Amino acid sequence: MIFEGQDLVRLPRHALKAVRRNMQMVFQDPFTSLDPRWPVSRIVEEPLIAYAAGSRKERRDRVASLLDLVGLDPARYGGRHPHELSGGQSQRVAVARALALEPKLIICDEPVSSLDVLVQAQVLNLFERLRSELGLSYLFIAHDLALVKQVSDRVAVMYLGKLCEVGPVREIYRQPMHPYTLALLASIPDPDPAHKRRDTATVISGELPSPLDPPSGCRFRTRCPRAQERCAAEAPELRADGDGHLVACHFPLAGAWQPTTADAAQEAAGS
Numbered sequence: 001m002i003f004e005g006q007d008l009v010r011l012p013r014h015a016l017k018a019v020r021r022n023m024q025m026v027f028q029d030p031f032t033s034l035d036p037r038w039p040v041s042r043i044v045e046e047p048l049i050a051y052a053a054g055s056r057k058e059r060r061d062r063v064a065s066l067l068d069l070v071g072l073d074p075a076r077y078g079g080r081h082p083h084e085l086s087g088g089q090s091q092r093v094a095v096a097r098a099l100a101l102e103p104k105l106i107i108c109d110e111p112v113s114s115l116d117v118l119v120q121a122q123v124l125n126l127f128e129r130l131r132s133e134l135g136l137s138y139l140f141i142a143h144d145l146a147l148v149k150q151v152s153d154r155v156a157v158m159y160l161g162k163l164c165e166v167g168p169v170r171e172i173y174r175q176p177m178h179p180y181t182l183a184l185l186a187s188i189p190d191p192d193p194a195h196k197r198r199d200t201a202t203v204i205s206g207e208l209p210s211p212l213d214p215p216s217g218c219r220f221r222t223r224c225p226r227a228q229e230r231c232a233a234e235a236p237e238l239r240a241d242g243d244g245h246l247v248a249c250h251f252p253l254a255g256a257w258q259p260t261t262a263d264a265a266q267e268a269a270g271s
């Protein structure tokens with residue numbers, strides 16, 4: 001794991017603590033990621049205390065400005081406990097806590113999957129606003145492909161713990177090269193029932209193998225419609241194929257994808 005040129009796995013403990021303040025995390029479940037015994041102000045102040053950042057008064061002022069930043073009135077919400085908050089409010093508190101130390105990177109692990117759709121949109125808008133206001137980078141982990149497309153500049157597709165494909169979001173969605181990525185994209189429902197995709201080799205069958213005992217060679221080979229002998233014998237390396245697009249496949253796809261009607265409309269609109 002390399003962060004700003006430093007190998008995090010090899011860093012000594014004290015150096016790792018110094019680097020950690022630049023990387024914060026927003027977890028999937030806002031209810032279980034907040035300490036139920038603490039009021040909101042204490043939860044948001046915790047990283048500042050852990051890093052002895054500022055005097056008590058400065059920390060309190062910072063907590064108030066952080067709550068303000070995420071759209072929560074400090075006077076109204078600072079004294080509340082997590083059980084007195086809605087899902088969206090809890091996730092805003094988690095975001096405020098993640099921002100407390102002014103990190104450069106925030107790892108968001110399915111941060112909106114447990115929220116209802118309306119609250120999802122509010123929290124995503126908050127992420128977007130903070131990204132442009134504070135110059136943040138997000139590592140956004142999600143299963144919802146429409147969401148991934150909306151929030152990402154660059155996408156990495158994983159199967160059984162291995163990267164299959166990495167590239168700019170437009171490249172991945174317009175021209176996927178790995179059969180698994182293609183199958184994922186093909187599983188997005190198309191709102192137009194009359195629209196038929198040219199490619200029929202997008203459906204994958206079978207069960208997900210155990211990550212503890214993955215298949216030999218390519219991990220996707222037991223479900224891949226393009227698998228050949230070589231796929232069982234040799235694990236494909238992630239290779240660059242121009243324009244920062246990388247794929248780990250012995251027989252990558254080329255030109256097999258026809259976007260959905262909604263995708264095509266978006267492309268035509270230049271979005």
Ligand code: SF4
Pocket residue numbers: 178179180218219220221222224225226227228231236248249250251252
């Ligand atoms: S390496 Fe073989 S099995 Fe793996 S994705 Fe490519 S074609 Fe399919």
